[in-house]
Amino acid sequence: MAKYQLVRPVLLSVDEVAARSGLHPDLVRRFAAMSLVDSTTDVIGRLRFTPKAVPALARVQRLRTGLALNYAAIGLVLDLLDRIEVLEAQVRSHRRWT
Structure with missing residues (x-):
């Protein structure tokens, strides 16, 4: 079955994430570089979250x-x-079916 995206996902810039989180934009970039937070890049190469x-x-x-x-x-x-979160979800799911 094919899945189609109905709306474009909301993506935030570094500055928007920094403002919402109260962190400096450079720290947000550093966390993204260390893969501590998921990010993507747009066609121009800017980080998006x-x-x-x-x-x-x-x-x-x-x-x-x-x-x-x-x-x-x-x-x-x-x-x-x-x-741990995945394993707990599996346990909850298993309990529902037994």
Whole structure:
């Protein structure tokens, strides 16, 4: 079955994400370069983010300030938290069917 996109996804610029997250645009660019937040580039090469980037950046900042983790460790923790979320969803789904 084919899927068609009905509306263009909302993409935010670095400055918009920085303003919404309260971070400096250079820090947002650095987090994108380290893959701590998902980003894409447009046809001109500018970074673009989905609105989900704002809470993701807040999560990175909480890990940095709350646990005093370096950026490499933050990437690992984020990967583990995402994996835990997937596993918990699988457990919930399995419980519904048994």
